[in-house]
Amino acid sequence: MTDGPLAGPLVGIVLVSHSGPVAEAVAALATGLAGGATTAPVAAAGGTEDGGLGTSAELISAAAARVDRGAGVAILADIGSAVLTVKALIAEGDELPDGARLVDAPFVEGAVAAVVTASAGADLAAVESAAREAYDYRKV
Amino acid sequence: MLDADFFRRWLTAAAAAVDREAARLTELDSPIGDADHGSNLQRGFTAVAAALEKEAPTTPGAVLTLAGRQLISTVGGASGPLYGTLLRRTGKALGDDAEVDEASFAEALRTGVDAVAALGGAAPGDKTMLDALVPGVDALSTSFAAARDAAREGALATTPLLARKGRASYLGERSIGHQDPGATSSALLFEALAYTAVGTGGRAAGDD
Numbered sequence: 328m329t330d331g332p333l334a335g336p337l338v339g340i341v342l343v344s345h346s347g348p349v350a351e352a353v354a355a356l357a358t359g360l361a362g363g364a365t366t367a368p369v370a371a372a373g374g375t376e377d378g379g380l381g382t383s384a385e386l387i388s389a390a391a392a393r394v395d396r397g398a399g400v401a402i403l404a405d406i407g408s409a410v411l412t413v414k415a416l417i418a419e420g421d422e423l424p425d426g427a428r429l430v431d432a433p434f435v436e437g438a439v440a441a442v443v444t445a446s447a448g449a450d451l452a453a454v455e456s457a458a459r460e461a462y463d464y465r466k467v
Numbered sequence: 468m469l470d471a472d473f474f475r476r477w478l479t480a481a482a483a484a485v486d487r488e489a490a491r492l493t494e495l496d497s498p499i500g501d502a503d504h505g506s507n508l509q510r511g512f513t514a515v516a517a518a519l520e521k522e523a524p525t526t527p528g529a530v531l532t533l534a535g536r537q538l539i540s541t542v543g544g545a546s547g548p549l550y551g552t553l554l555r556r557t558g559k560a561l562g563d564d565a566e567v568d569e570a571s572f573a574e575a576l577r578t579g580v581d582a583v584a585a586l587g588g589a590a591p592g593d594k595t596m597l598d599a600l601v602p603g604v605d606a607l608s609t610s611f612a613a614a615r616d617a618a619r620e621g622a623l624a625t626t627p628l629l630a631r632k633g634r635a636s637y638l639g640e641r642s643i644g645h646q647d648p649g650a651t652s653s654a655l656l657f658e659a660l661a662y663t664a665v666g667t668g669g670r671a672a673g674d675d
Contacts, residue, residue, distance in 0.1 A: 384540040384541075415539050
């Protein structure tokens with residue numbers, strides 16, 4: 328972790344779900360819990376472009392471009408095609424901003440950890456590591 | 468030798484096959500998946516056919532990479548990035564040559580199949596499209612017809628398997644007894660390939 332906010336731009340967060348409402352709600356939850364004066368840019372990319380269940384490469388690319396401040400973009404995805412589409416887009420090389428990466432994390436808990444950490448001014452590596460650590464929180 | 472027109476005709480034939488079989492693919496995807504495989508692929512391959520007509524790429528590599536890009540962006544389910552990766556990686560492996568021989572194509576398609584396995588983290592026997600793609604590409608060094616038959620056999624052989632990847636894997640034992648929709652659509656790609664090879668000279672479908 329870094330010591331307090333950095334002078335540089337904040338890491339952007341993209342939340343990719345099979346469902347538009349799920350992505351939007353998790354974005355609202357994570358942003359709300361981040362509180363604070365500054366909040367990292369968060370964009371939801373859920374469902375297909377016509378509002379159905381599934382994954383849209385176009386929505387993901389647009390969301391990543393929207394939150395990119397030059398400090399990297401952490402992408403969290405839920406299941407199946409959400410994960411595979413993000414991986415395929417990263418492999419394309421030119422579809423996502425430089426420094427965009429898929430973060431291996433649970434979707435809701437990871438999103439909260441990522442947004443809180445990014446809002447504190449942490450760099451991409453710290454955001455990724457905070458989101459991954461959400462896997463270690465056992466509930467029973 | 469295979470030129471851009473051969474690959475354009477292959478993908479157009481694949482689009483027609485997917486169109487014709489869409490209802491059956493969705494029916495296969497209903498007991499073990501989310502019942503959208505046929506409609507998803509139909510949307511994707513319709514976009515592929517339209518893009519190929521509009522942009523008219525002039526090399527085999529460009530035809531396949533354009534098609535792959537369309538599948539990734541339009542399918543909406545896991546088969547989009549998987550088939551998209553298959554075609555893009557194959558296209559990239561073919562490079563900028565105006566014509567490719569059959570051995571180079573078989574080698575490039577192998578690169579594409581390997582990329583699909585890496586992306587999905589699956590292996591043959593997991594009840595996925597790889598169960599048709601791998602035997603298909605293995606047999607491609609013999610002939611297009613042999614590849615078609617091997618892919619079809621591979622798809623049929625998924626029925627008794629336990630799904631270990633994707634949505635069907637959540638069903639555990641209940642995934643047994645259903646033919647895998649992804650392997651079935653993969654077999655259609657090889658069927659379209661063998662169909663396209665008829666009359667192009669060299670080893671046509673049914674030879675060997």
